[in-house]
Amino acid sequence: MTARWPPQGPVVDLVACGPAPEPLARLLRVLARWCRVRASDPWLTDVEARVALAGRPSQLRRAFAEPAVPVALWVDGAPDSIDVIERALPVASRARVLLVDDSADARALGQRALPVSRHATYLAAHPPIAPLVRSRWRRRLGLPDDFTVRIGVPEPSRLTEAAIPAALAVAAGAVVRGPWLPVALALGTPVVTDAASIEVFGVGSDGACMLAEPGGFDLELTRLISDDERAAAASWAARRFAERHLDLGCTVQELMRRLGISRFAAADAWRPSARLAEALDELHTPLVGPIGRRAFAAGTPLTGSPR
Amino acid sequence: MDICVCGAQVPFMRGGAELHMENLVGALRDAGHRAELVRLPTAWDRDHLFESALAWRLVPIEADLVIATNFPSYYVRHPNKVVWLFHQHRPAYDLVDTDWSDFGLDDASLEAQRMLVEWDTRVLEEARLRFTTSGLVAARLARSNGLVAEPLYHPPPLFDRLHEGPFGDYVLCATRLEGNKRPRLLVDAMAQVRSGARLVLAGTGSLDAELREAADAQGSARRVEMPGFVPDDELVERFAGALAVVYAPVEEDYGYVTLQAFRAGKPVITAADAGGVLEWVEDGVTGIVTDGTPAGVAAAIDRLADAPTLAEKMGAAARERVAGLAWGPVVERLVGG
Numbered sequence: 001m002t003a004r005w006p007p008q009g010p011v012v013d014l015v016a017c018g019p020a021p022e023p024l025a026r027l028l029r030v031l032a033r034w035c036r037v038r039a040s041d042p043w044l045t046d047v048e049a050r051v052a053l054a055g056r057p058s059q060l061r062r063a064f065a066e067p068a069v070p071v072a073l074w075v076d077g078a079p080d081s082i083d084v085i086e087r088a089l090p091v092a093s094r095a096r097v098l099l100v101d102d103s104a105d106a107r108a109l110g111q112r113a114l115p116v117s118r119h120a121t122y123l124a125a126h127p128p129i130a131p132l133v134r135s136r137w138r139r140r141l142g143l144p145d146d147f148t149v150r151i152g153v154p155e156p157s158r159l160t161e162a163a164i165p166a167a168l169a170v171a172a173g174a175v176v177r178g179p180w181l182p183v184a185l186a187l188g189t190p191v192v193t194d195a196a197s198i199e200v201f202g203v204g205s206d207g208a209c210m211l212a213e214p215g216g217f218d219l220e221l222t223r224l225i226s227d228d229e230r231a232a233a234a235s236w237a238a239r240r241f242a243e244r245h246l247d248l249g250c251t252v253q254e255l256m257r258r259l260g261i262s263r264f265a266a267a268d269a270w271r272p273s274a275r276l277a278e279a280l281d282e283l284h285t286p287l288v289g290p291i292g293r294r295a296f297a298a299g300t301p302l303t304g305s306p307r
Numbered sequence: 308m309d310i311c312v313c314g315a316q317v318p319f320m321r322g323g324a325e326l327h328m329e330n331l332v333g334a335l336r337d338a339g340h341r342a343e344l345v346r347l348p349t350a351w352d353r354d355h356l357f358e359s360a361l362a363w364r365l366v367p368i369e370a371d372l373v374i375a376t377n378f379p380s381y382y383v384r385h386p387n388k389v390v391w392l393f394h395q396h397r398p399a400y401d402l403v404d405t406d407w408s409d410f411g412l413d414d415a416s417l418e419a420q421r422m423l424v425e426w427d428t429r430v431l432e433e434a435r436l437r438f439t440t441s442g443l444v445a446a447r448l449a450r451s452n453g454l455v456a457e458p459l460y461h462p463p464p465l466f467d468r469l470h471e472g473p474f475g476d477y478v479l480c481a482t483r484l485e486g487n488k489r490p491r492l493l494v495d496a497m498a499q500v501r502s503g504a505r506l507v508l509a510g511t512g513s514l515d516a517e518l519r520e521a522a523d524a525q526g527s528a529r530r531v532e533m534p535g536f537v538p539d540d541e542l543v544e545r546f547a548g549a550l551a552v553v554y555a556p557v558e559e560d561y562g563y564v565t566l567q568a569f570r571a572g573k574p575v576i577t578a579a580d581a582g583g584v585l586e587w588v589e590d591g592v593t594g595i596v597t598d599g600t601p602a603g604v605a606a607a608i609d610r611l612a613d614a615p616t617l618a619e620k621m622g623a624a625a626r627e628r629v630a631g632l633a634w635g636p637v638v639e640r641l642v643g644g
Contacts, residue, residue, distance in 0.1 A: 130424040132400070132451050133417065140412040229446075232453035236428055279364040279384075283426050291357045291422070298358055 005296040006287035007268035007277050009035040010048035010261045015063040016040070017055035023101050023116045024053065024074050027255075030122050030248040034256065034263060048266070049259040051099075054081070057089035064091040070259040072097035075109070082109060097258045114255060119201055120248040121182045124286065128188035128239040129169050131231045137170040145172065148221055151184075152177030152197075153214070173225040175217040185209070186242040188235040192220045201246070207234055208241035272299065308642065309341045311370040313380035315359070316346035322483060323563050324377055324393055326464045327440075331374070331391075334634035340642070343370075349379060353409045353419055356396060360426060374641055375434070382430050389641055390434040391459060392444055394560045399423050400451050401558060407487060428452040438640065441561045441583040459640055462632040463563035463570070465543060471572035471626065472547030474615050477505040477532075478576065478608055479549040481542060482564060484512030488556045492578070492601060494518050496553075498525035499605035502612035505530045506553070507545060509537040546571035551611050551618055555599060558582035569593065569629040574621035576607040593625040 012035040020028060028051065031037055037051075038044055040062065050071045052063035063071050073095035075081045085092045095112065102115035129137070138147055149157045149171040151164060159167050165183055168174055173190040177197045184191050185201075185208060192210045193203070194217075203209045212220040225231055243250070256262075263281070264274045276295055277287050285291055312335070314328040328344055335342035345368065349359040356379070363382035375381035377393040398408035399420050410416045431437060431448070437456035439445040445456045482488040490508060497506050508518065508531060515533070522531040537545060546552070552568035555578035562584040568575050569587065577584045578599030588594040595610065597603035611618040 127421065128425050129421055130428070130451065130453075133421045133424055136403070136412060136417060136420065140417065228450040229453070232450055234453070236432075236453035275365060276361070279361060283364070283429060285422070285426075291361075295358060295361050 004268070004271075005273060006292065007271060007274045008265045009263065010265045011036045011038060011044065011046050012261070013038055013040050013044055013047045013050045013069075015050055015052040015060070017053065017059045020053055021074070021101070023118065024051075024099065026120070026122070027099070027116050027248060027252065030252045031255070033124065033249070034252065035261070036265075046265065046267075048261045049256075052095075054085055057085065057092075060085070060089055060092065064089070064094055067094065070096045070261070072099055072114075072255060072259060074099045076101075096260075097255060099255070114251065114258065116248070116251055117246065119182050120246050120251060121186055121242070123186050123242060123247045123249060124284070126165065126169075126183055126186035126242075127284075128186070128235070130188060131172065131190065131225075131228065131235055134170050134172060138172070141170065143170065146225065148172055148225065149174040149176075149189075150217075151175070151180045153217060173221050173231065175221055181209075182242060182246045185238040185246065188239040190224050190231045190234040191238060192217055192224060203241060206241060207237035209238065210234065308371045309369075310335055310372045310374060310642070311343050311345045311368050313345050313363070313368070313373055313375045313383045315349040315377050315380050317351070318348055323561075326563075327393065327461075328376055330461075330464060330634070331376075331637075334638050335642070337634070338638045338642070345373075347380070351396070351398070353398075353416065356399075356419070356423060357426075360430075364430075372642065378427075381434070382426075388434045389436045389438070390431060390456075391438045391440065391641060392431070392448065392456060393440050394444060395427055395447070395451070396423065401447055405557075424452065428454065436641075442586050443558075443583040444560050459637055460632060461637045462629075462634060463566040465539060465567060466570055466632065468539070468543050469567055469570040470543070470547055471622070472544070474550050474618050474622070475548040476503060476612075477507050477549055478551050478553045478611075479507045479509070479545055479568075479573075480553045480564070481509040481537065481545070481567075482554065482556070484508075484510050484514040484518060486514065486557075487559075488512075489578075490514060490518055491521065492555055492599070492604060493553050494521050494527070494531060495525070495601035496604035496608065497522070497527040497531050499602055500527075500530070500608050500612075501605075502609045504550060504608050504612040505532060507532045507534065507549070509534055509542065509545065511536050543571075546573065549573050550615065551576055551594070551608070551622075553577075553604065553608070554584060555581050555597070555604065556584070559584050562587075566629055566632065569625035572622040572626040574611065574618055574625055576604060576611070578604070587625075587628060591621075593621055593628050595621075 050063050053074045075098050097114050098109050098112045099114055102117045149167045168184045168189050169187050175192045176184045181197050181201055192212050210220050280292050312332050332342045332344045360379035360382045363379050364384050372387045373383050373385040375383050375390045378396040381390045399410050402408045403410050410420055438459040439456045442458045445458050448454050448456050484490050522528040551574045553576045554564040559582040565575050565584045565587050575588045575594035577588050590596040595607040597607050
C-alpha cells in the first residue's frame with residue numbers, strides 16, 4: 001500500500017476575477033474536500049478540470065485555453081447571461097456545466113445548468129446523532145432527558161446563535177422554523193415544524209419533519225420524543241432528507257460527475273488506498289479522522305517485521 | 308443459486324450464533340442451493356470495531372446472494388444483500404451502562420457510539436430485505452436505528468432429535484456459564500427451593516468455579532449437579548427427563564434453550580427481563596414468568612414440583628407452540644423474498 005494517505009484528489013483550477021459569490025464560495029469549500037482546488041497559475045500541472053467565474057471575456061479566455069480540460073462556468077441568474085458570454089467568447093459554449101444560484105430559473109439555461117441551493121449546507125460539519133446517542137450526551141452534560149429546543153417560535157429557547165447547533169445536536173427533539181431547519185435535519189434531530197417551513201425547504205411527507213399548527217407544537221413534540229421508534233425513524237428520515245436535498249456534497253459530486261473527474265487523481269486512483277478511501281467515503285467518514293488513519297495504518301508493514 | 312452466508316468469527320469461541328450459521332448453510336444446501344459460510348475474525352473491543360466492519364466492506368464476495376447475520380458481517384457490500392440479523396454490537400446499544408459494555412460517557416465512547424449507529428444504519432438500510440431472529444431484535448433495531456425488519460423464527464439445533472419423556476425430579480438449564488445467562492440466579496434459587504427438586508446446570512464458562520462455591524456455601528451442592536459440557540445425545544435425554552427447564556438470561560435475543568425445551572414438551576421458568584424468551588413463554592400457559600429473584604424462581608420450581616400435572620399440561624402447550632417451526636419456510640423467505 002502507498003505511504004500516501006489520504007490519496008490525493010484531482011487538481012481543479014479556479015479561474016476567478018474577483019471574489020466568488022457566496023453560493024459559489026460555499027460550493028468550492030466543499031469541492032476542496034475531494035479535489036485540490038488551486039488558484040489559477042500558468043505553472044499549474046495535471047489540471048483535470050476548471051471552475052471559472054464569468055467575468056470579462058478577456059479574463060475568461062484562459063479557462064478555455066485547453067480544450068481537453070472540462071470547464072464549469074458560474075453564471076449569474078439572468079437567463080440571457082450565458083448568451084451574452086457566448087456571443088463575446090464563442091468558445092464559452094464548450095462549458096460543460098453552468099453553475100447557477102437556484103434563485104434563478106435554471107431551466108432556461110438548459111441541460112448544462114446545475115443549480116446550487118441557497119439552503120444547502122455542508123453536512124460533514126453536522127453529523128447525524130441518533131436519539132440513543134443524544135440521550136447519552138444529555139447524561140454527560142447533566143441535561144434533563146426531556147431536554148428540547150424551540151427555534152423560530154414566539155417563545156424560543158434562550159440560546160445564543162453559536163449555541164444553537166450544539167443544542168440541536170443533543171436535544172431529544174426540537175420545534176424549528178426558519179433558517180436553522182436544515183441544520184436540525186442534518187443533525188438528525190427529531191423535528192416538529194409548520195407548513196410554511198415545509199414549503200420553503202421542500203420537506204415532503206417522507207417523515208423528515210412532523211407537521212403541526214403553531215398552537216400544537218409542544219403537544220406534537222412531546223408525542224414524538226416519547227415514542228422511541230418514531231423518534232429514531234424521524235431522526236434518520238431527517239438526515240436522509242438533508243443528504244438528498246440539502247447537501248452541497250451531493251451537488252459537488254454531481255459537478256464532478258458531469259466534469260468527468262473521478263474521486264482520485266489519476267496518479268492515485270489505482271492504489272489500494274483509494275479503495276479504502278472509497279469505502280470510508282461511502283460511510284460518510286472523514287479520511288483524516290481517527291478511523292481513517294487507523295484503517296490505513298492497518299495496511300502498512302509492521303515495524304521491524306522480517307523482510 | 309450461489310449463496311454466501313456471512314458471519315463474524317471470534318477465534319476459539321463457539322455458541323448459538325455459530326450453530327445458527329451452520330444450520331442455515333445446511334438448510335440452504337438441502338433446498339438445492341450452493342451455500343458457503345464466509346467468516347472474518349472480529350474483535351469486540353470498542354477501539355477495534357470499525358476495522359472489522361471496514362474489512363467486510365472491502366472483501367469482494369462473488370455470489371448471487373449474500374445473507375448477513377451478525378455484527379459486523381452485515382457490512383458486506385453486495386447488490387443482493389439480505390440481512391437476517393441475530394444482533395448488533397449490543398455493548399453500544401442496549402447493553403450500554405451494564406457490566407457487558409466498554410462504552411462509557413467519555414468523548415471516545417460517545418463518538419464511537421455515534422459513528423457506529425450511523426454506520427450500522429447505512430449498511431443495514433442498503434439491504435434488499437431485512438429480517439431478524441426475533442421480535443425483540445426487530446424492536447431494538449426500530450428503537451435504535453429507525454429501521455423496520457420482520458422477525459423470522461427458525462428451529463433450534465437438535466430440533467428433530469428432541470422428544471418428550473417422563474417428568475423427572477430435576478429442572479434443567481443448558482447454557483454457557485456466563486454473566487448474561489444469569490446462572491447464579493438459578494444456584495441462588497436452589498437454596499430456597501423447599502420441594503425435592505434438583506437443578507442440572509449443564510455447560511461450561513468462566514463462572515463455573517464461582518457457581519460451585521456458591522452452591523457449597525449455600526448448602527445446596529447436593530441438589531445442584533454441574534456436569535460441564537454435555538454431548539448432544541445425552542443432552543436430548545436430559546431434556547426428555549426433566550420436570551421443567553429454567554432459563555432466565557438477561558435480554559436474550561432469541562434463546563435456543565426455550566425452543567429446545569418446548570420441543571421436548573417441557574415448560575420453561577424464566578424472568579420478566581429475559582428478552583426474546585418471552586416471545587415464547589406465556590405465563591401460566593407454556594411456562595412461568597417470574598420476577599427474576601431467587602425467591603421467585605424457587606417458588607416457580609416448587610409450584611411445578613408440587614403439581615407435575617401442571618408441568619405436563621404446560622409442556623403439551625409448549626410443544627404445540629413450536630410445532631410449526633421448520634427451516635423450509637425460513638429459506639423460502641430469505642431466498643425468495
